[in-house]
Amino acid sequence: MSTEHLKHSDPVVESKHSCAHNHSDAHQHDGEHEHDHDHGDASKIKTYFPAISSLVMLVLGIVFDSYLKLDGFTGIIRLAWYALAYLPVGWPVIKEALEAVAQKNFFNEFSLMALATLGAFAIKEYPEGVAVMLFYSIGELFQGAAVNQAKGNIKALLDVRPDTAMVLRDGIYQAAKPERVTIGEVIQVRSGEKVALDGELISEGSSFNTAALTGESKPKTLRQGELVLAGMINLDKVVELKVTKAFADSSLARILDLVQNASTRKAKTELMIRRFAKIYTPIVFFLALALVIVPYFVAENYIFKEWLYRALVFLVISCPCALVISIPLGYFGGIGAASRNGILFKGGNYLDAMAKVNTVVMDKTGTLTExxxxxxxxxxxxxxxxxxxxxxxxxxxxxxxxxxxxxxxxxxxxxxxxxxxxxxxxxxxxxxxxxxxxxxxxxxxxxxxxxxxxxxxxxxxxxxxxxxxxxxxxxxxxxxxxxxxxKSDAQFAIESMREQGVSQTVMLSGDKNSITQKVAKSINIDNAYGDLLPEDKVTHVETLKKDETKIVAFVGDGINDAPVLALSDVGIAMGGMGSDAAIETADVVIQTDQPSKIATAIKISRATKKVVWQNIALAFVVKAIVLMLGAGGLATMWEAVFADVGVALLAILNAVRIQKMKF
Missing domain, CATH: 3.40.1110.10 (Calcium-transporting ATPase, cytoplasmic domain N)
Structure with a gap:
């Protein structure tokens, strides 16, 4: 995938954050549609206007009803007023529900919310019908802000892509699109400019800011003949580079591709919630229907309006928004936090796997040594x-x-x-x-x-x-x-891994065994083996994996490490100097080349999983309590709104907390 394409159609950066489609996979079925709200800076007024206008009309309506008690504010006029208040926030949801029904997806939170609020209008509970849909929309807006914050690191990464490169042609430097510069051409990078393509430094040397690629704020000094990567910022004098990779194959393009694809690989917990939502939503729909019909045969003094109201409250409470919003957002928050720390997870599933790691196997050269x-x-x-x-x-x-x-x-x-x-x-x-x-x-x-x-x-x-x-x-x-x-942090890395619950550390090396043992002893590694061929490393990892209690992560940087990276439960590549093969095969890439980031990756994974399960527990407990109250007629639409939108907001805030944590 070329980065030119990524720049214009980036699924990670687009603001898809409806209750169903930000976590869209939680509700998607075959032939599903995209629900896309535009939250770009240029359309903020358009984004927030529906909710603001509905809120103003709802407040005025309540004032007219309860305080001013206007004589003319009755009948068709009152209905028309609240209908106008409802439409800005209600019509987009009704439209989504109709589109889903057209695709034979009858049971989703769109249809639940539409039925509940239209039902409220049918029994003339207009303010409550408007309020439910309004707070649902406000919840989406909060969710959108949370998603944008969670994606901030990735968006910043995308922003480092230079639009032009100064390439030497016909004896002069000319501006050209980076994707049109070929391997072997010479480009010029002035002080303060971003490097457009990977290239070999022709000039004597310069200092470069590598933060966009590695998360490392300390400038890196590169000398003549060394490799400069796209996305770095030249801090010193004007330099010339000989292009070594096409724009689409540059290190920056590879990183962007890895991060973008991360959102498509779902964690087991997220997949479980997807399956749960597909079963849960129709069940609560039929339970709500039963709540209207069954009492007709068993209850004394059956009042249709009262039981319908209970069923509508039940529908609002049962909407699974808190789950389907917060879980993908939690994993995305973890991926974003890791990215900020120079660690690229290729998917939420690898965050889950990393949280379970208890055995870490490392290559020596390039991983624990320079x-x-x-x-x-x-x-x-x-x-x-x-x-x-x-x-x-x-x-x-x-x-x-x-x-x-x-x-x-x-x-x-x-x-x-x-x-x-x-x-x-x-x-x-x-x-x-x-x-x-x-x-x-x-x-x-x-x-x-x-x-x-x-x-x-x-x-x-x-x-x-x-x-x-x-x-x-x-x-x-x-x-x-x-x-x-x-490496300066190698010993600290081993200590940190033990603090994170890693019970066994192993070092494998092709170097002579005497050197391997000396390095292992100096940084307190549990077991070390030298004089190994690539196939010997595979054999060692296979032996470890025979013990089903061991969840094995392998860390390496060379092309000969690719087979072991693929074999391990979690493959971790040292990305700064690592080979393309190792990076492509790995599940996690450490851009800073610091082994201490292995422990950081485990810590972020476990924090993410903890937050996700907190959200699941919060959503289930609160909804179960309010569902029982609603079925018993003890909860109103307002409690239902809290159980749905309120819990969703709490779950969102908890998920965003990952971004604020220091690792």
């Missing part, structure tokens, strides 16, 4: 360390190996002038050999020095980390310890 090699220590034999690094870096700059790059990067950080190396030869599986400043330099593993019969220090065999062993002019000169840096 995935970038760094020089940890430089050890020399009777030689100045700066001179040592300068000689080794001269040789290593001729290689593209990640370890070689780490040595060169370290030399630059130490402000060392990198010398020229000549006669450089790469010895496969061993390392490099070359001449630097008229000295022969060997840099590689211990096997390289053994090959040239150069003695090394015995203690080198005991070093767990990766090392670059160096010899100069046939003599061992020292070594450089290289390691993948553990």
């Amino acid at each position: 995935g970038v090699f760094k020089v940890q220590q430089v050890q020399t034999q009777d030689m100045d360390s700066n001179e040592f690094i300068a000689l080794v870096a001269a040789l290593e700059q001729k290689s593209t190996h990640p370890i070689a790059k780490a040595v060169v990067e370290y030399a630059k950080e130490q402000n060392q002038k990198i010398l020229d190396a000549t006669e450089v030869e790469e010895i496969s599986g061993h390392g490099l050999k070359g001449m630097v400043n008229n000295s022969q330099v060997l840099a590689g593993n211990i096997k390289l020095l053994n090959k040239f019969n150069i003695n090394t220090a015995p203690e080198l065999q005991d070093i767990i980390e990766t090392i670059v062993v160096v010899a100069i002019n046939g003599q061992y000169a020292g070594h450089i310890t290289i390691a993948d840096q553990i």
